[in-house]
Amino acid sequence: MKIETTKMSSRGQVVIPQNVRKQINADEGTIFLVMASKGTLILKKVGIPSRETLINQLGKIAEEGEKRAKKKGIKESDVPDILYKLRKSKR
Known part of the structure; x- marks a missing residue:
């Protein structure tokens, strides 16, 4: 597992680094659950059933x-x- 950094824009947008997107097979339109607790943010990729x-x-x-x-x-x-x-x- 490689750790990357990113920065939030003024609109609250965060870019997921390209190599991380490739690693989790995420592209435009991929849906994520967003969880926050005690200063930690977790994104979980959500699969859409067929x-x-x-x-x-x-x-x-x-x-x-x-x-x-x-x-x-x-x-x-x-x-x-x-x-x-x-x-x-x-x-």
């Missing part, structure tokens, strides 16, 4: 929801009424 990955994850969430609904005896036809009551209670 369309296939998102569809797969949403499918798993839907399956889990169906399992939970089945355990509780909730039918698909019950959902509109449940949502109506939930929304009404939050007003």
Whole structure:
């Protein structure tokens, strides 16, 4: 690991040195989480999942929801009424 320095602009922008960008495979548009604590700043590169990955994850969430609904005896036809009551209670 090599340590580099950078300077913040008057607009709060910081340039990530080129060799660091290459090392982490970051280019224009790369998204980072920014965390600060006790004088330390951490940038964490965030990977954006592919369309296939998102569809797969949403499918798993839907399956889990169906399992939970089945355990509780909730039918698909019950959902509109449940949502109506939930929304009404939050007003």
